[in-house]
Amino acid sequence: xxxxxxxxxxxxxxxxAYPFWKDIIDRFLALVAIAVLSPFLALVAxxxxxxxxxxxxxxxxxxxxxxxxxxVYKFRTMYQNNDDSEFRQRARxxxxxxxxxxKLGEDPRVTRLGARLRKTNLDELLQIINVLKGEMAVIGPRxxxxxxxxxxxxxxEGKYWKRLSVKPGITGLWQVRGRGRVSYDDMVNFDVDYVxxxxxxxxxxxxxxxxxxxxxxxxx
Numbered sequence: 001x002x003x004x005x006x007x008x009x010x011x012x013x014x015x016x017a018y019p020f021w022k023d024i025i026d027r028f029l030a031l032v033a034i035a036v037l038s039p040f041l042a043l044v045a046x047x048x049x050x051x052x053x054x055x056x057x058x059x060x061x062x063x064x065x066x067x068x069x070x071x072v073y074k075f076r077t078m079y080q081n082n083d084d085s086e087f088r089q090r091a092r093x094x095x096x097x098x099x100x101x102x103k104l105g106e107d108p109r110v111t112r113l114g115a116r117l118r119k120t121n122l123d124e125l126l127q128i129i130n131v132l133k134g135e136m137a138v139i140g141p142r143x144x145x146x147x148x149x150x151x152x153x154x155x156x157e158g159k160y161w162k163r164l165s166v167k168p169g170i171t172g173l174w175q176v177r178g179r180g181r182v183s184y185d186d187m188v189n190f191d192v193d194y195v196x197x198x199x200x201x202x203x204x205x206x207x208x209x210x211x212x213x214x215x216x217x218x219x220x
Contacts, residue, residue: 030131051113054080062143070135073126077114127170139203140169141191163191176209
């Protein structure tokens, strides 16, 4: 009897918890966004096709909540079949040496239109599909790239895994406070800080600052 009561209390606690309602709200917002923005999304996709050969949609494996892998959707900002060996090397250097995060200044892989999409963060807009599927949230930690996780064991594994305890987000504290100007460790600290302090007020603040970032074109 006591075990049943305890289980019922736990079920009620989970229903009242913010992450439960956040997931419902996020999926609803994603559904509305897809319906409203469909013409604009189609226009962006067409512009990408005209700008350079290849599919307008870029799909890449990422790591989400509890280490589960999923395919993230983005508008393609690079030329097809590019070599990412230099990017991977710089990624490793920035993570291991704690240098500023690994964004290439003049990246030859990025198309002319792709640079504009990154500047306005519009390349991330297709991730509303991932939100609708329940793989991502609107606000959350940055979705991790699988090969960077190979370095976790060389670092503070506990802290780095903590950021995977919630769904990754389209935007988050890192995007509005540091972006490419901070080190990888700083980025992880932002993510962990969000995990520990997540609330409706914090999410609203991040969303408003994200809109300001997009309008001000302070993207990648």
